Amino acid sequence: MENTAIVTAVHRDRYELCVGTEILYGRLKTTAFYNSGETVMFPTVGDRVRVLRNADGDSTILKVMERKSVFMRLNATQGLPDQAVAANFDDVFITMSLNKDFHPSKLERYLTAAWQSGGTPVILLTKSDLKEDREQVLAQVNSLAPGVDVYCVSSYTGEGFSQLEKYFANGHTIVLLGSSGVGKSSFVNVVMGSEQMQTSDIRESDAQGRHTTTYKQMFYIPDRIILPDKSVIKGGGRIIDTPGMRKLIMGEGTDGMESMFEDIEELALQCRFSDCRHQTEPGCAVKKALETGELDQRHWKTYLSLQKEEAYARERQQILMRKMEKSKRRR
Ligand SMILES: Nc1nc2c(ncn2[C@@H]2O[C@H](COP(=O)(O)OP(=O)(O)O)[C@@H](O)[C@H]2O)c(=O)[nH]1
Ligand SMILES: [Mg+2]
Numbered sequence: 001m002e003n004t005a006i007v008t009a010v011h012r013d014r015y016e017l018c019v020g021t022e023i024l025y026g027r028l029k030t031t032a033f034y035n036s037g038e039t040v041m042f043p044t045v046g047d048r049v050r051v052l053r054n055a056d057g058d059s060t061i062l063k064v065m066e067r068k069s070v071f072m073r074l075n076a077t078q079g080l081p082d083q084a085v086a087a088n089f090d091d092v093f094i095t096m097s098l099n100k101d102f103h104p105s106k107l108e109r110y111l112t113a114a115w116q117s118g119g120t121p122v123i124l125l126t127k128s129d130l131k132e133d134r135e136q137v138l139a140q141v142n143s144l145a146p147g148v149d150v151y152c153v154s155s156y157t158g159e160g161f162s163q164l165e166k167y168f169a170n171g172h173t174i175v176l177l178g179s180s181g182v183g184k185s186s187f188v189n190v191v192m193g194s195e196q197m198q199t200s201d202i203r204e205s206d207a208q209g210r211h212t213t214t215y216k217q218m219f220y221i222p223d224r225i226i227l228p229d230k231s232v233i234k235g236g237g238r239i240i241d242t243p244g245m246r247k248l249i250m251g252e253g254t255d256g257m258e259s260m261f262e263d264i265e266e267l268a269l270q271c272r273f274s275d276c277r278h279q280t281e282p283g284c285a286v287k288k289a290l291e292t293g294e295l296d297q298r299h300w301k302t303y304l305s306l307q308k309e310e311a312y313a314r315e316r317q318q319i320l321m322r323k324m325e326k327s328k329r330r331r
């Protein structure tokens, strides 16, 4: 029997799948994924896949269905396709902790990645129990991300969670994005009402045997969420926890760059030369704005480095395509 399933976890070469409320396990159909000579999408958490149900043993994953959103990261092995981290989410909760120094460039980078992924960014400032004066951070966030919703939460006290009810809805998926240690897994554990994900204060050795070693996983949020102070809010929907994604790459899409750096793209239109590289060209509006301070140096630097990464991603993709073409012709 063939079904559509949702991938809820990836364990090496075995996939945890969900069909309705049923959980099953699947493995990739070798001929479909490894010997096809085409660029195939490998399943990741959140993916919808077609599976062939086996009466006994693991089911067979036939293909990955088209994604509405995705995060990619660089494959450590040269020449192999980049890896999808999570797929088919609606909202990207950009998670940063209030108590650590707040880094504007990091936020810009995450925002760009979020816009590019096809999801909607939401900013989650965690550990609000540790920070008395949050006004300064909030002002900075609002100026960097106008129009993006921002929430201060504490997984210890439950502060701020009731404002998030609108994101917990059936058929709706949230993905957590942020450096390790900011409190993503603690957030998931509050939402789930039990310890689903290992948090970093539990030493690996203590945790052995209690948790599987899955590092990213999707959970079905219960209909009612009981907060640490015992108050209850409405739940529902799904949430994906991820490890810190340091090697997240900027995809080929340009939407993210356009939304985040509209000011720079607009300035560039005023340069004397339409192909101005904003270096030594006369009549450069970008350089002038940098001199007068109208354009923030840091914002400009983030733009340049993200642009470089984007070009790099595009180049990698082209090399990969050529390789695939070659191997197809050879067969
Ligand atoms: N004070 C405080 N500490 C928190 C909060 N949430 C998480 N932490 C702590 O921050 C550390 C990292 O949390 P964890 O959930 O593992 O972060 P992750 O790496 O983003 O998944 C742990 O020691 C948590 O106990 C919070 O709301 N308040
Ligand atoms: Mg974690």
Ligand SMILES: [Zn+2]
Residues within 6 Å of the ligand: 268, 271, 272, 276, 277, 278, 279, 281, 283, 284, 285, 286, 287
């Ligand atoms: Zn210029």
